[in-house]
Amino acid sequence: MRPTDVIDVAAAAAPCGLRPANAPEPAPAAAATEGWVHSTETCGAVDGPGIRYVLFLSGCPLRCAYCHNPDTWHRHEGTLTSVAELLTDIGRYRGFIQAHGGVTLSGGEPLAQPRFVKALLRGCKAMGLHTALDTSGYLGALVDDEMMADLDLVLLDIKAFSEKRYRRLTGAELEPTLEFARRLAAIGKPIVLRYVLVPGWTDHEAEIRALAAFAAGLGNVQRVDVLPFHQMGEHKWRERDLNYRLAGVAPPSDEAAERTRSLFRAAGLQVS
Numbered sequence: 226m227r228p229t230d231v232i233d234v235a236a237a238a239a240p241c242g243l244r245p246a247n248a249p250e251p252a253p254a255a256a257a258t259e260g261w262v263h264s265t266e267t268c269g270a271v272d273g274p275g276i277r278y279v280l281f282l283s284g285c286p287l288r289c290a291y292c293h294n295p296d297t298w299h300r301h302e303g304t305l306t307s308v309a310e311l312l313t314d315i316g317r318y319r320g321f322i323q324a325h326g327g328v329t330l331s332g333g334e335p336l337a338q339p340r341f342v343k344a345l346l347r348g349c350k351a352m353g354l355h356t357a358l359d360t361s362g363y364l365g366a367l368v369d370d371e372m373m374a375d376l377d378l379v380l381l382d383i384k385a386f387s388e389k390r391y392r393r394l395t396g397a398e399l400e401p402t403l404e405f406a407r408r409l410a411a412i413g414k415p416i417v418l419r420y421v422l423v424p425g426w427t428d429h430e431a432e433i434r435a436l437a438a439f440a441a442g443l444g445n446v447q448r449v450d451v452l453p454f455h456q457m458g459e460h461k462w463r464e465r466d467l468n469y470r471l472a473g474v475a476p477p478s479d480e481a482a483e484r485t486r487s488l489f490r491a492a493g494l495q496v497s
């Protein structure tokens with residue numbers, strides 16, 4: 226679930242695309258399980274620590290006003306792919322990503338396909354790979370204990386911190402995401418919190434302070450990423466004849482982004 230487009234800064238430097246000569250085959254998993262995949266990225270540098278194999282899964286129950294990837298909303302717009310096929314491809318990069326990063330399941334909303342995600346995580350852990358889940362947390366109740374055990378890190382988008390603004394922004398309820406965050410905190414599962422800053426939508430200082438206090442109180446938030454909104458996804462809405470509600474909204478200034486980061490820092494959180 227990537228709310229903003231990503232620039233692959235490491236692709237040029239990393240030996241991606243090459244299979245290490247000694248790369249072992251992936252371990253067996255629930256190989257026959259199939260799911261809908263939008264795309265893959267073999268050298269992701271911004272979806273978790275290090276260099277990552279990123280799987281963007283299709284399907285999402287939210288409709289975020291700032292979504293840069295509305296082409297991931299409907300699962301059948303993706304490609305039906307088996308776990309075995311994906312694990313074989315991930316295995317080609319195992320030697321490199323095991324040492325330098327891991328695998329991130331993103332989307333869309335990966336938890337819209339929980340059985341598929343579970344099988345993929347199991348297969349990745351069987352290969353000894355670090356795993357991350359990039360999610361809104363809205364479907365966090367679908368993460369069972371086995372899936373949780375195979376997860377090393379959750380990249381959690383908390384898109385707003387009042388029910389009213391969250392619903393206006395996403396069309397969904399906020400509480401399931403907060404419940405998921407509390408559950409992760411209760412077992413000490415690390416979170417990287419992501420917050421997209423949109424002028425007039427998510428820049429209310431009191432609300433950001435409240436979110437920062439909530440996040441700091443969890444005790445398992447490793448870092449907060451404040452992501453300035455930009456308009457790079459607008460054309461996808463237009464191409465699909467969708468009503469883009471953020472037309473004309475300017476990106477936040479550097480000062481506004483820094484002020485937002487300072488609110489999270491003031492709560493004692495590490496901020497990128």
Ligand code: SF4
Nearest residue numbers: 226285287289292333
């Ligand atoms: S949660 Fe869904 S709608 Fe929101 S930004 Fe992510 S993919 Fe787009």
